[in-house]
Amino acid sequence: MKEGINNTKLLFEERKAITLFLWLFYFMFYSFDIFYNYIRPHLNDQESQFDTERVGLGIWLYILILALLPFAIYFIKKGNPYIVKYIYIISYIGIDILDTLLEILGTTASYASGNIVEVLFVLFSPIFVNKKYFWVVSLGMIGKELLLGLILQDLNVLIPTVIYVILSVIAYILVIRFNSYIQTLTTVYEELRQKEKLAVIGQMAAAIGHEIRNPLSSLKGFTQLQQERYPNTNDYYPIMIQEIDRINSIVNDLMYIGKPRVIKFEKASIEEIIAYTLSITQQQAERQGVIVETIMAGPLPPLDCDDKQLKQVFINLIKNAIEAMPEGGRIEIRVKVLEKHTLSVSIQDEGCGIADENILNLGEPFFTTKTDGTGLGLMVTDQIIKDHRGAMKIKSIIDKGTRVIVTLPILQIDK
Structure with a gap:
């Protein structure tokens, strides 16, 4: 003792x-x-x-x-x-x-x-x-x-x-x-305590899930109607519809995050996933004066994954990096293959950094270092990566920046 x-x-x-x-x-x-x-x-x-x-x-x-x-x-x-x-x-x-x-x-x-x-x-x-x-x-x-x-x-x-x-x-x-x-x-x-937290989150999400979906359905319907009326005037309608679908997907993830579920793995291009996430976060990055640099190391093999969930993962991580630099800065995204069986995605920012005592708690339900955060973003991100049998490591230096490394198996082999 x-x-x-x-x-x-x-x-x-x-x-x-x-x-x-x-x-x-x-x-x-x-x-x-x-x-x-x-x-x-x-x-x-x-x-x-x-x-x-x-x-x-x-x-x-x-x-x-x-x-x-x-x-x-x-x-x-x-x-x-x-x-x-x-x-x-x-x-x-x-x-x-x-x-x-x-x-x-x-x-x-x-x-x-x-x-x-x-x-x-x-x-x-x-x-x-x-x-x-x-x-x-x-x-x-x-x-x-x-x-x-x-x-x-x-x-x-x-x-x-x-x-x-x-x-x-x-x-x-x-x-x-x-x-x-x-x-x-x-x-x-600790595992039981974590499951209890996730169960509480699942109950909360289940209670409000249908309330969120109803206005989203109306929003999606009106967006599709506008797209049909003006098919050649705005290129952002498809993105708006995709984002509405992604919000619906997030609600589903929150509702079942505390419960085991089966993911349907399909071949997807990591280049396309990263490109999509960058298109979503581009306007926010430009408003804050953040430059995003992407480095793809050689030809990258297709990845066994749920591409919608991985898009959610990288959107969360890139948004966190942008929000860590309110005065502007640079984000470097490196994608490479490790040992022919694993894919590594590294996201490095030049933000304020995270204290060592807080890094251990990242991913815990409701824990956040942001003044207006909920603590759910990294939790969902970490859970999705684990469901893909991957891992996430966070390295940070105060006033220097933070580096998040996501490793994912290229092939999902049933155990």
Whole structure:
């Protein structure tokens, strides 16, 4: 669990874990020491070693360990239980080193490993699902044994050192598995949240779809009527009709964007698709003083696609590039074949750029960096590209410009 995250559920889970750890720690620590230093010698008809005059810190060992509890309670009540586990491991290592040195240094006694709670520290560390804490515990325990062995010149530290290495490997495997499991759950949750957003969008679009189509149908009818009346006076009627049809197509996409659908792939020319999108965006580009340069690298093969949807993709991307340069600029569109199986379309502008923290959220429903945007354009664009088994990458530098790279398979092979 990440420290510092102000999340009630994470705090609750950390508090439960640290509470369980404290109960086990104190129970095992005092039970082991009482049995080892007092009960065991009596069972063996030996003199009790529970003598504060002779054994290390004596009674102060237990007082110091118990004195950690008020600090733990304080931090838990203050809403920062994350630090408690570090206080205990660091304090315990320090106290145990001091106790062992006072007990053995300057005597002929041999080193004996510490309390059973050291095993608890290592094996309980995966419960906190924190790699940093795991390394503190593992390296702390192993380092403690090696340090004592170096100071006391005693090879008896090798056995507990090997044991802690083995336990640390087991604990590390558990930490990795717990982390992987949590990351999987998080990914699934994010996917479900994304689907819920798309479902909301689909419901909204379905509710207003017919309201949009009705005036569009009238608009298309009057446009066709004008075209029939004046067939030779205006070349823009066909484009107007095509754009009305495209709006209808967008409504359909929004209505079904959250639902799986089958796309009918047909051969289409990428040159014609790009040329069409440029004809649609030409007037907007001229008004803003934007120059669009298109570079086609060699002969381009026909593409398996839904050309209407790809036209929507590139219109969205080119309009975004134009809107990023209100004072004018240059847009470069490069189209080339990659590795004979993939087509790449790159759109580079000289606009204001996009901050790194915003790039990751582009394509999310309702997320937009525009003051008057809806956050749906890139979402629809990204979904269409994914439906074509392609990918979209966005690279941007603030005040330098943004580059959008769309890669699409040339052939759509059924999986």
